[in-house]
Amino acid sequence: MEGEPVNVNEFQELAKQALPKMYYDFYNGGAEDQYTLKENVEAFHRITLRPRVLVDVSRIDLSTTVLGYRVSAPIMIAPTARHKLAHSEGEVATARAAASCNTIMVLSFMSTCTVEEVASSCNAIRFFQLYVYKRRDVSAQLIQRAERNGYKGIVLTVDAPRLGRREADIRNKMIAPQLKNFEGLISAEVDNDKGSKIEAFVKGTFDASLCWRDLGWLRSITKLPILIKGVLTREDAIKAVEVGVDGIIVSNHGARQLDYTPATISVLEEVVHAVVGKIPVLFDGGVRRGTDVFKALALGAQAVLVGRPVVYGLAAKGEYGVKRVIEMLKDELELTMALSGCPSVKDITRSHIRTERDRLLSML
DSSP, X not given: OOSSOSSTHHHHHHHHHHSOHHHHHHHHOOSTTOHHHHHHHHHHHTOEEOOOOSOOOSSOBOOEEETTEEESSSEEEOOOSOGGGTOTTHHHHHHHHHHHTTOOEEEOTTOSSOHHHHHHHOOOOEEEEEOOBSSHHHHHHHHHHHHHTTOOEEEEEOSOSSOOOOHHHHHHTOOOOOOGGGTTTOOOOOOOOSSOHHHHHHHHHBOTTOOTTHXXXXXXXXXXXXXXXXXXXXXXXXXXXXXXXXXXXXOOGGGTSSTTOOOHHHHHHHHHHHHTTSSOEEEESOXXXXXXXXXXXXXXXSOEEEOHHHXXXXXXXXXXXXXXXXXXXXXXXXXXXXXXXXXXXXXXXGGGEEOHHHHHHHHO
């Protein structure tokens, strides 16, 4: 591929050329047969648009709010681990790109730059992603550090009581780099010659007993709003509202945990209907085009989070690459809105799209 990428997918090819195979496979891979990995992207292809014409679209407003914070577009940066494997500046570069695009970045619990380094690198709205460790004091300390450093929300990831089976990492014997946030708190050294060191680390440290009642514990140690990431069903969405979380992120962990879960876009509406507007629903998984963002918004998401494309942009061109990925998605979303007759985000409705289910129902 010559010259500048013209869409987000082209950054993936550049990242593949730039990264050692082990690291590219780590970012790119999904669980087991990678069925869900492919479905996350392909399910979008089966949703078509129903544009309206002769609407005044001379001015398009992409801006929206997430938990009361104004963002330039409903496109956020998802928590993804270990950015220094992609680029020497790591999460600091990603954070600066988020700041210059005026959007929210969710910093991974497994970041390679510290909570403090990212906070002091630029002025932006940041959320902090949380895993709960067997040693609860470690998780609690990180929440306190995030709060002290001005992070505005906690994104509790709930779909990883154990690590999914990522076979590329097992084959590559993927290493677990020392994570700077845990220096002096916990050791990342693991004895495991049989495969992925990350898998062994997670098994030794993550709290597999975490359950709904533990949200009370989390609420007791932070004043920040809590979003839970990893909900795929109506039942869990209803439960989340009952325990009083502040938002839900519909996510299958980028297809890295349990294979053969549905594509997130195919269950988004189920979750949206279950929460009946009581709390915001965000969306994550397979977003590669502005049309994908439009489809997720039409199905009731307040915003989307973008994971792999951000990492590919970072690997290919550092901070500038991340910025370009976000800008490309924004530009495509703006064009989609104009051509669909939607001058603002709130004009995007369910009637602007047609899903597979709609098509089946129309045949009955």
